[in-house]
Amino acid sequence: MECDEEVPDRMRLNGKGYFLWRKAKNHAMTFFSVLCLLLAVAPLVLIFSYTVLQGITALNIDFFIQMPKPVGETGGGMANALVGTAILIGLGGLMGLPIGIMAGMYLAEYGDNPLGHLVRFMADVLSGVPSIVVGVVAYIIVVLPMKHFSAFAGGVALAILMIPTVTRTTEEMIRLVPHSYREAGLALGIPRWKTTLRIVLPTALKGITTGVLLALARSAGETAPLLFTALGNRFWSTSIGQPIGSLTVFIFDYAKAPFTDWNQQAWAASFVLIALIFILSLVFRAVTWSKYEER
Amino acid sequence: MTNRRNVLLGLVLLAAVAAPVFGQLKLNGAGATFPYVIYSKWFDVYHTKTGIEFNYQSIGSGGGIKQVMEGTVDFGATDGPMTDDQLTEAAQKQGTDVLHIPTVMGAVVATYNLAEAGNNLRLTPEVLAGIFLGDITKWNDAKIAEINPGKSLPDRTIIVAHRSDGSGTTYIFVDYLTKVSKVWAEKVGKGTSVNWPVGLGGKGNEGVSGLVKQSEGSIGYVELAYAVKNNLPYALLKNISGNYVNASLEAVSAAAASSAGSLPEDLRVSITNAGGKDAYPISGFTWLLVYKAMKDKEKAGAMVKFLHWAMSDGQSYAKELYYAPLPKDVVKLCERKINSIVVK
């Protein structure tokens, strides 16, 4: 339809020229957002491929089974660091998981009251506290009284870091269980607590487990809180009351060292860490995608 | 429920793995990065020999001193001796005195990364202080050129690298600068951690040597062993007698020799800027910090045995790792100190 003379000036803006301009803007913005995506994904690809390349060339069977050698000598591995990281996340999990899961259950089942809102809010806020601050707190409340650096102190720091994530994951997974399950249980006369534990929890368990595994994997990547809690150990140690080595602290020590052999080992360790986190993230996503259908 | 059983099994396994390994004595120590190269060798050899584990973490002399004061470690290590205040505080907190046992000597060298300078750059105390004060900022500065006539140094900014952590290496280095430069003494002073006028901070000897290795045009101060292990060149320094001395073990021993007569009873001494025509000016002892009366007597016994070994067999490892062994009369004094450690 053609515009005629009575049409006010501003309507003439809807003429063909303006439309082309709008179209151009549209294309420009599409281009811009694709560019942004590429720029965002590029560092990931860069970091990932660099770590994989460097890590794979440095990775050999020695890395997994040998102990670190004295400073300056080549060879050796990080067997004690691997075990150390496993023990630390095990300790952290042992202390943090029960608290997180129980708190998550409370929030999901009884949480629609002021206390629940406050706890939920605090859990979210706690998840933003820097890990170095958690390390300082763990030093004050565990290392100083114990007069000892220890794997236990490291475990406490990791537990504190884990609690908010586990709480929220548990709550969300339990909330996803359809109400009809609960109602069926209650209708059959099962007490509420039994319904939660025997029906709702097992249903949500798959999601909770993967969420927990992801939280554990993330804490395997923590360095700062371990610096002055677990300290480090160049020997094989599995005792909770002694300092213990960990992959991340080893990477930190080896990265800033001038010995190229150590730098290589740092890359290998990074590769192992990234691989672990990547695989667990993939599994977590696969499990939750089927549950999350928003649009 | 099988889930419950699995959880229980997992817990039992975890407990089994986490149970302390009985029978093996373990001691924990932390401190200086300066002697880390030789300590890690010593502890490795000693472990093979006796099975006792000395777990040493190189977190810097400042860290070693602090953890000894707090009692979170069984021993510490430092190349900057504890001050009287620190000793009093440690004695108060731990209920026992802290002893300084010298183990080896080393040299702090000015290492640099500049192709045009070759591996025999000459520096005087004034120039060195000027660089670290930020007064001399370019490699082709006249002051550097006049003491290095054969070299054509480029018009490049000097990137200064220092320690970001509390360090005995720093202590030895700034102790020297305080002695040779009034400006430095007034402006900066000495300590294990100082307010550096310029430069980048690296953590540990490892960090500084890493920085220098990776940055062209940089200069930093590290323990000799670190420079050698990384094929980094280091400068010849003019000593108080006027000779340009290369940092070598003989030069370090010469520095110790000239102060041998005046060792204090507690063995805390500085040998920087030593007299003697072959003495290397930035030399220093490094000490192990040991409690006179450890609470765990078994650990005390192990410590004493190790220290005696360090004074005898241990010294033979020093040279190949670029540390100077202790002079004989110092060893005697050390043995006496070690014997004063309470083992019952």
Add this chain to the structure above:
Amino acid sequence: MTVTQQAVHQDSGLTSGDGRGVSPAAGPSRSVPDSRRWNVGDLVFKHLTMLFAVGVLSLVFLMGYEMYAGSALTLEKFGWKFLVTSTWDPVQDEYGALPLIFGTIVSSMLALTIALPLSLGVAIFLSELAPRWLERPLSFLVELLAAIPSIVYGLWGIFVLVPWLRQSLQPWLGSHAGFLPLFRGPAYGFGMLAAGLILAVMVLPIIASISRDVMRSIPNLQREAALALGATRWETTKVVLASSKSGILGATLLGLGRAVGETMAVTMVIGNRADISASLFNPAYTMASVIANEFAEATTAMYTSALVEVAFVLFVVTIVLNALARLVVWSVTRRYRTV
């Protein structure tokens, strides 16, 4: 044991654990005797879980208290001046956290300046423009960026980013934009610019994912209405963005919170120098880095207290940022969430 078998073993009454009534299943209603309205098991369960939940709550207060108590010495000696003095001198036992605060703020701001436009672009692409089959793996990739441990970023920073900055970007910036005080000084590689860049990469996935979630929660009705009126894709997006403004603000605050608290990656590339300078090329120091570098060796009680106080400040700042962010994000997504 199936649910029905369990039911046979149970009393069949309509037990509602906390007496507040749960939606009853179909069936004849019965007057429930008092003894059945309160079930011991339910009470125990509820209060046990409540205990743990309160435990999480008290954890935050415990942390705050411990740090406050631990910094008593410097609080007493310096008071407010701690935050505005610039000398960080362990030898003289004089501590002023201004250079640290400066370093933290500038590196985080730099990170946000770079990351925010990029994140928005990514979020727009993922929520509006990408086809379903592409969106999922891409979202996953972006989230994976957030999962990479900080230490690995630091490692990559030392060996890849810093040399590149030293040899390529900084000289280029210095010669082309050197008239700005931001780009003056020798090209160390290590320094504020390196820290800002690494933080940008770390913060991007957080802002992008949350913005994407917020934008996706805007009902399709709004988009359809715009399109029906003849808007282009971009103009429709503008409408969605307008509604998501507060959510995106919340995402930015969260990203800022992460940037402020980031330790390892920053410590490894920032140069560790407590200095205030206008140039991005110069080394700097952040609150988190100073704790990581100096905590284990703070030899005097005053030194330790100063570092604990820095940790306390960091704690308070991140809590405030996160609290603000969560409040904002919640208010937006709650409006549209259908649970």
